[in-house]
Amino acid sequence: xxxxxxxxxxxxxxxxxxxxxxxxxxxxxxxxxxxxxxxxxxxxxxxxxxxxxxxxxxxxxxxxxxxxxxxxxxxxxxxxxxxxxxxxxxxxxxx
Numbered sequence: 001x002x003x004x005x006x007x008x009x010x011x012x013x014x015x016x017x018x019x020x021x022x023x024x025x026x027x028x029x030x031x032x033x034x035x036x037x038x039x040x041x042x043x044x045x046x047x048x049x050x051x052x053x054x055x056x057x058x059x060x061x062x063x064x065x066x067x068x069x070x071x072x073x074x075x076x077x078x079x080x081x082x083x084x085x086x087x088x089x090x091x092x093x094x095x
Contacts, residue, residue: 014038018050021078024086031090037066037074045074051090060093 047066
């Protein structure tokens with residue numbers, strides 16, 4: 001996934017940061033994908049996928065399905081997901 005996993009100055013912030021990912025093709029449509037990551041109180045990194053462009057909270061999204069001890073490890077978990085996994089996740093949260 002070609003996105004910049006480097007953040008400056010916000011490493012300990014509990015506020016989530018949203019990264020744009022390459023879009024997904026599903027049933028002839030192009031679906032935007034965003035990754036929202038945040039650092040939990042215990043220091044672990046959590047991430048969820050948001051599908052679509054709605055910024056009002058109505059976009060289909062997963063729970064915090066990505067969990068890692070570092071932000072770099074979280075990005076590695078995301079890179080292990082293949083396109084068919086992303087399609088299945090999208091289908092599971094949108095239908």
